[in-house]
Amino acid sequence: xxxxxxxxxxxxRKEGQNVxxxxxxxxxxxxxYWYRQDPGQGLRLIYYSQIVNDFQKGxxxxxxxxxxxKKESFPLTVTSAQKNPTAFYLCASxxxxxxxxxxxxxxxxxxxxx
Amino acid sequence: AQKVTQAQTEIxxxxxxxxxxxxxxETRDTTYYLFWYKQPPSGELVFLIRRNSFDEQNEIxxxxxxxxxxxxxxxxxxxxxxxxxxxxxxxxxxxxxxNNNDMRFGAGTRLTVKP
Numbered sequence: 354x355x356x357x358x359x360x361x362x363x364x365x366r367k368e369g370q371n372v373x374x375x376x377x378x379x380x381x382x383x384x385x386y387w388y389r390q391d392p393g394q395g396l397r398l399i400y401y402s403q404i405v406n407d408f409q410k411g412x413x414x415x416x417x418x419x420x421x422x423k424k425e426s427f428p429l430t431v432t433s434a435q436k437n438p439t440a441f442y443l444c445a446s447x448x449x450x451x452x453x454x455x456x457x458x459x460x461x462x463x464x465x466x467x
Numbered sequence: 468a469q470k471v472t473q474a475q476t477e478i479x480x481x482x483x484x485x486x487x488x489x490x491x492x493e494t495r496d497t498t499y500y501l502f503w504y505k506q507p508p509s510g511e512l513v514f515l516i517r518r519n520s521f522d523e524q525n526e527i528x529x530x531x532x533x534x535x536x537x538x539x540x541x542x543x544x545x546x547x548x549x550x551x552x553x554x555x556x557x558x559x560x561x562x563x564x565x566n567n568n569d570m571r572f573g574a575g576t577r578l579t580v581k582p
Contacts (some may be wrong), residue, residue, distance in 0.1 A: 386568065391478065393560060395572035396512075409568070443512065450560040452500045453519065456570065460511035 355380045359444050359459035365467045366431065366438060370428055374429045374462045376444035382457070384450045385427040389413060390441040390461075399442075403450050431464060439465050469494045471561050473573035480549055481581050488544045488576045490559035496520075501535065501542045502560040506575070512558065518542060549580045 357378045366372045378385065382402050384460030388396040402421040416435025421427055427446075431438045441463050445456040470493040480486045492501065503515040516526060518535050526533045530547045546553055556577045562570040 376506075382537040384568070393574060395471070395574045398568070398570075401568040403568075411568070441510065443510075445512075450565075450568050452564045452570075453517065455502060455514040455517055456512075457514065458504075460509055463510075 354411035356455060357384055357444055357446055357459035359442075359462050360460060362460070362465070364462055365466045366464060367467050369433045371430055371432050372464070374431070374442055374444075374464070376427045376429065376459060378427075378444075378446045378457075378459075379425060380446055380448075380457065381424070382448050383424070384447045384454075385421070386445040386447075386456060387411075387419065387429045388443045388445065390443060396443065399429065399449075427462070469496075469499075469561050469563065469569070469571045471559050471571050471573035473557075473559055473576050475576045476574070477577045477579070479579045479581065482551060483548050483581075485545060485547050486549050486578065486580075487560075488557050488578065490542045490544065490545075491575060492540050492542065492559070492561045494540075494561060494563070496563045498564040500562050500564075500569075502562070503533065503542075503544050504560065505560045506541070506556040506558065515544075546578075549578075551580050551582055554578060554580045 360375045385400045387399040400419045402408035419428045444459045447456045448455040473490045501518045504512040534543045556575045559573045
């Protein structure tokens with residue numbers, strides 16, 4: 354079945370450590386996104402990518418980095434510069450970036466600090 | 468700036484009750500899109516509906532219905548005869564015509580349906 358796969362489901366980070374969250378899609382979508390979800394808050398955009406080898410910062414990009422070397426993959430690295438990384442991270446994709454395109458989501462990665 | 472407000476943080480109902488989830492939005496655009504997503508305990512957001520700003524017809528899909536009123540900038544979601552499986556967090560979202568990378572989500576409403 355087509356969809357978005359995020360891994361791992363749970364991730365623990367030590368102080369000073371970088372961790373990478375995986376996101377893979379087989380929907381042949383051009384656009385991909387990373388969101389952060391905190392309790393009682395809506396989703397906030399971290400980074401998005403419209404095409405391979407191109408990505409743009411969202412509202413809360415500081416302390417995060419991404420790459421888009423393949424259309425199917427959009428990994429997110431949470432760096433040690435992100436001082437409050439504990440959150441639920443959601444990856445999404447859409448066929449394009451025009452406003453009428455719904456985004457399709459993976460089932461998330463929950464990141465916690467050890 | 469675009470903004471979505473879901474004033475109801477949590478709602479609890481008993482199975483078979485009807486429930487309405489409110490969504491109020493702010494935008495200066497004349498053309499925009501509104502969405503509802505469901506987030507069950509598994510975590511994945513599931514797309515439910517999209518509505519463009521030129522289409523104010525109400526929509527019904529099974530037990531779900533949506534009421535879009537441009538005059539009050541609202542896009543409310545009603546579940547009729549609620550079921551336990553409807554328990555989830557529901558998000559309303561807004562995007563402009565050109566860029567869904569600027570999609571704005573409300574804070575979500577957690578719906579609990581008790582048997």
